Amino acid sequence: ILNQPEVWQQCLKDVKGMDFSAMLAKYDPRSIPWLFVGCGTSFYLAQGAAASFTELLASPAGAVPASEILLNPKLVFPRGAQAFFPVLISRSGHTSEVLQVADYLTAQGVEFLAVTCDGRELAEATEYLLKLNVVEESTVMTSSFTTMLLSLQYIAASVAGNESFLAALTELPRHLRRLLKIYADDVEAFAKNDFEDIAILGQGALYPIAEETALKVMESSSTYAQFFHTLEFRHGPKSVVGPATLVGGLLSESNLKSELQVLLEMKQLGAKIYAVVNEAPDVLRVAADLLIELEIPGPELARLAAYVVWGQLLGSYRGLEKGLDPDNPRNLSRVVTI
Numbered sequence: 001i002l003n004q005p006e007v008w009q010q011c012l013k014d015v016k017g018m019d020f021s022a023m024l025a026k027y028d029p030r031s032i033p034w035l036f037v038g039c040g041t042s043f044y045l046a047q048g049a050a051a052s053f054t055e056l057l058a059s060p061a062g063a064v065p066a067s068e069i070l071l072n073p074k075l076v077f078p079r080g081a082q083a084f085f086p087v088l089i090s091r092s093g094h095t096s097e098v099l100q101v102a103d104y105l106t107a108q109g110v111e112f113l114a115v116t117c118d119g120r121e122l123a124e125a126t127e128y129l130l131k132l133n134v135v136e137e138s139t140v141m142t143s144s145f146t147t148m149l150l151s152l153q154y155i156a157a158s159v160a161g162n163e164s165f166l167a168a169l170t171e172l173p174r175h176l177r178r179l180l181k182i183y184a185d186d187v188e189a190f191a192k193n194d195f196e197d198i199a200i201l202g203q204g205a206l207y208p209i210a211e212e213t214a215l216k217v218m219e220s221s222s223t224y225a226q227f228f229h230t231l232e233f234r235h236g237p238k239s240v241v242g243p244a245t246l247v248g249g250l251l252s253e254s255n256l257k258s259e260l261q262v263l264l265e266m267k268q269l270g271a272k273i274y275a276v277v278n279e280a281p282d283v284l285r286v287a288a289d290l291l292i293e294l295e296i297p298g299p300e301l302a303r304l305a306a307y308v309v310w311g312q313l314l315g316s317y318r319g320l321e322k323g324l325d326p327d328n329p330r331n332l333s334r335v336v337t338i
């Protein structure tokens with residue numbers, strides 16, 4: 001987790017040197033919607049990538065878990081799989097559900113892009129490959145999530161010809177290095193708290209980051225955590241909130257006012273709150289029990305990966321605090337094969 005500034009820097013350099021022109025000429029995301037597919041963390045990454053493509057290219061992109069294609073293909077592909085360019089994401093390249101989707105697509109003559117770190121069978125299954133040189137031994141996905149996300153954002157911004165976005169991505173490792181120096185110890189200290197309920201809130205492109213934050217807490221610390229669209233939290237879930245609840249808010253810049261209100265409301269109900277935000281208003285400085293202020297200039301979407309690191313740290317430190325091995329969660333294996 002703490003090596004991510006270096007890993008991001010190298011990954012962005014590598015992606016810059018890759019040539020996707022043949023694939024993009026055939027499957028331009030502005031003409032054919034890209035459908036991002038994965039399981040677990042890779043599904044959340046798929047959602048983050050879809051939001052990024054949709055916004056950067058002003059064209060719709062989608063995301064589904066691999067299982068949904070296998071179990072409910074008519075829901076995913078009401079007009080046939082040919083209507084999409086699928087992007088299959090898998091750190092291991094070995095997850096059964098993803099490989100079965102690869103077979104399903106190939107049987108229908110549908111080409112796809114594979115995004116992976118290890119490569120394995122997935123890399124062999126297609127002509128179009130984005131393989132990152134990220135070696136991650138932990139069962140839990142951390143830098144593989146952020147680097148695959150950054151790479152896909154890099155591709156979308158390149159297609160869009162969005163130079164300021166590309167520049168902002170290139171600057172991101174430097175910002176993370178700075179932020180880790182400021183906040184890693186704060187997160188470690190905060191992780192000493194024990195909570196009965198944990199809810200992580202985010203909206204828009206930050207919703208997948210809320211999902212991934214909650215999953216990191218669950219995997220690395222064997223603590224149940226939930227995720228919600230921020231404003232949805234008022235519609236029922238807030239009934240569980242009390243002094244033993246942690247509510248984490250991933251606050252956007254564009255909708256800060258509405259999202260902040262929810263977080264402050266939960267504080268009033270007695271919850272402990274933590275917030276990740278680009279620039280904190282004074283009221284949040286006072287209310288937050290843990291505040292991560294990013295202060296990263298440039299387009300909002302380009303700092304998406306920087307929002308997840310704190311959840312990765314929180315899960316790991318909480319796991320260590322509980323005497324667990326955060327790299328090897330109970331009941332979980334590095335690859336789900338069935």
Ligand code: F1P
Binds near residue numbers: 041333335
């Ligand atoms: C996806 C995944 C991970 C999860 C666990 C099992 O793997 O579901 O998200 O944390 O490690 O595998 P992959 O298809 O990206 O290799």
